[in-house]
Amino acid sequence: MSQPVIRANAVGLTFQTADGPVHALKDVDLTINKGDFVSFIGPSGCGKTTFLRAIAALETPTSGQLTVNGMDPDAARRARAYGYVFQAPGLYPWRTIAGNISLPLEIMGFSRADRAERVARVLDLVDLAGFGGKFPWQLSGGMQQRASIARALAFDADILLMDEPFGALDEIVRDRLNQALLELWAKTGKTIGFVTHSIPEAVYLSTRIVVMSPRPGRITRVIDSPLPASRPLDIRDTPEFIALAHEVREGLREGHSYD
Amino acid sequence: MTDMAIGGMRGGGMLRRAASGGVLPILTVLLVIVMVWYVAAVGMNAQWVRDQAARSGAVLETGEFVRQTLTLDRPVLPAPHQVAAGLWDGIAGQKITSKRSLVWHGWVTLSATLAGFGIGTLAGILLAVGIVHNRAMDQSLMPWAVASQTVPILAIAPMVIVVFASAGITGLLPKAIIAAWLSFFPVLVGMVKGLRTPEAMQMDLMRSWSASPAQRFWRLRLPSSMPYLFASLKVAIAAALVGTIVGELPAGASSGLGARLLSGSYYGQTVQIWSALFTAAALAGGLVLLIGLLERLTLRRMGLAR
Known part of the structure; x- marks a missing residue:
């Protein structure tokens, strides 16, 4: 270790x-x-x-x-x-939570199926399963920050x-x-x-x-x-x-x- | 949830406002404007009526005097009902292919406006993209864009028309160029601001994912700029209409609301001038409304509506 x-x-x-x-x-x-x-x-x-x-x-x-x-x-x-998490969640208001988490994956060129699987996995990891379809404004500040952590985790840094x-x-x-x-x-x-x-x-x-x-x-x-x-x-x-x-x-x- | 509830209340509020007397102030203002207009019409046309009466040696009673000031063929200021009649005749009283139809002239102006608006918007967006991404363009382009707008459009319009005519191009295109000249600027200014709205943190996030400049543009800068784009489009389309009408003023133009204005002033047909003016105003209002509708739909879909 x-x-x-x-x-x-x-x-x-x-x-x-x-x-x-x-x-x-x-x-x-x-x-x-x-x-x-x-x-x-x-x-x-x-x-x-x-x-x-x-x-x-x-x-x-x-x-x-x-x-x-x-x-x-x-x-x-x-x-x-590495994945980076800032003080503010910095989620895009025009994307759902799942869409936000999949953003770095899209940029890095992961396949659609792979993206869906990873988004589901990290949402589960930060205890936001079921919130993927919500927009950022529908979530509390703490939940938004968890979503931004999920986004940093999605590509397995x-x-x-x-x-x-x-x-x-x-x-x-x-x-x-x-x-x-x-x-x-x-x-x-x-x-x-x-x-x-x-x-x-x-x-x-x-x-x-x-x-x-x-x-x-x-x-x-x-x-x-x-x-x-x-x-x-x-x-x-x-x-x-x-x-x-x-x-x-x-x-x-x-x-x-x-x- | 709260936001939706507020939104719902806002929607219902309009109806309630209308019912509880919101319409009343609007109607009152309208009524005052019409009354001031009538008084002004009597006042401004009085001299002519008095001269006519003096020439024919007639003595006019007040009632007859007022009636005459409001029914002149070529009044200095036509009364509202005369303009309304002129509008009605121009819009509904003519075949829409007729040279006397305001619908036909309106369409000529509208088509050039839309073409110019399209060119201007595209140019404005492209220049803004260049300015945001290229330091040299950022420092060199803006002064020229500002300079282009400080030159009176009335001075430029005839030159554009003449230059194009000498190349054998008349009709829609030269007018559209003048419209574009006026409408690119608000789009440029709005989009430079809009494309720069993403915070340093969001750009840093993009960098931490090793995003390419194209990815940064399409996924972050462009969506962020949408509210700014629509605000400037509203200014731009009104400016495009003004540009088109100015482009129709130089001698030789025989179609379009501008030509209608010009021929009206040649022949002292003030009712025709005012009818054309009102048509142009209605057109501008309709276009701005249309952009506003598009804005609401887009921003709501993007979750950016406030």
């Missing part, structure tokens, strides 16, 4: 802006193994989203090496190595990259979706990269927590979670959980003391 899928070696990324260069990432070293659930946490501007986007080849590092499945991120994208996927949802829905995500992760064995602002969310979900800090965006601490793989929601009241959350908070404070 310790086969590395994402390797970052001294990755740096500098944006050239009108106010001069902005160091979004500096000297980022990280290895993510197959089946890991890695959360990135830190204040805004710490580069967590930028790093996730760099893995997805949506940004290009200006220094260092970054490989996904041993390829450069761009080649990995063409090999369908091994890596799921999620950029604050539940950030816009209320806490109750968020709890339920976090639980559902863990079940899904256990069922599929995907490697997940997860950006979040929330300490409890990061601690509850992850096998590893990457704490980052801004100016320049960098990793300050990588914490391996001692929590068991099976995590009911009330694990959040255990001393282990609270101790881990405390450690993350310490890490965040450490990063802030720089400025």
Whole structure:
């Protein structure tokens, strides 16, 4: 299980802006193994989203090496190595849920029969079976976000990259979706990269927590979670959980003391 | 569910509004316009009636005076009932193949309008696609498009007619070109905006699926632009009608509502002018309504109706 899928070696990324260069990432070293659930946490501007986007080849590092499945991120994208989930579901209002999930499949050239089979399977996986014929506006925000996760899963990418996927949802829905995500992760064995602002969310979900800090965006601490793989929601009241959350908070404070 | 309920209420609301007095304000406004029009007609035609009376030495009572101002053959401003009669005669009183039929002239104008609207819409969409996808076109084309609209169409129309006529082309095409000249612009502006509506996130999603530019266009940009397209089509079709009529004004045109306007003004046939004007207005209204209907159907089918 310790086969590395994402390797970052001294990755740096500098944006050239009108106010001069902005160091979004500096000297980022990280290895993510197959089946890991890695959360990135830190204040805004710490580069967590930028790093996730760099893995997805949506940004290009200006220094260092970054490989996904041993390829450069761009080649990995063409090999369908990952599915990406954004903060907003981004479903097309003119397509049904099934139509939305089948969109990437159409683009990638899957056959009609294959598409139907895959849509049914991932709808089932995110507990939306029977909602394929509905339009996005007929679903709640949480259901829409589940549909967007199904869309990212439909083409069998091994890596799921999620950029604050539940950030816009209320806490109750968020709890339920976090639980559902863990079940899904256990069922599929995907490697997940997860950006979040929330300490409890990061601690509850992850096998590893990457704490980052801004100016320049960098990793300050990588914490391996001692929590068991099976995590009911009330694990959040255990001393282990609270101790881990405390450690993350310490890490965040450490990063802030720089400025 | 909620949306459907709201939609249902909206549909029923129109009937209820009509029943509960929504029609009354509309009729009141119409009545006021007609009354102002009558008063204006009496006022503007008074001089002529007074002159006639003075010449023949007759003394007119008020009632007779008003009656005469409203029944002149060539009034400065025809009264509403005269225009109505002229319209009725032009539409229903003539064989539709007659040169005096407003239906025939209307059809001549309409066909050139639709042709010009078609050309203009196509040109507008194609230019917008170019502008959105090509940086050089983005920076170089728009100023020219704006410049094309600041030149008065009245100045360009005769040139277009003359140039085409010298090549032996008359009739529908030159008028359609003038109509297209006016109608491509709103489509261009609307579609540039519309094709750019997809958010960065949606474009990123497309990229994460390694979508080709063509796939991005057909599956994301074009469907997203539909509300903008229809809004600009409404402006464009009205502009196309104006362009066609202007194209019918230069001397030599003998058919179309523009020619009808022109010959009316040559011979002082104000009733004919006003009848042609009203026909043009009704035509424009009908066309805009038609596009609106198409818009509602399309957007509802696409689930984009608000």
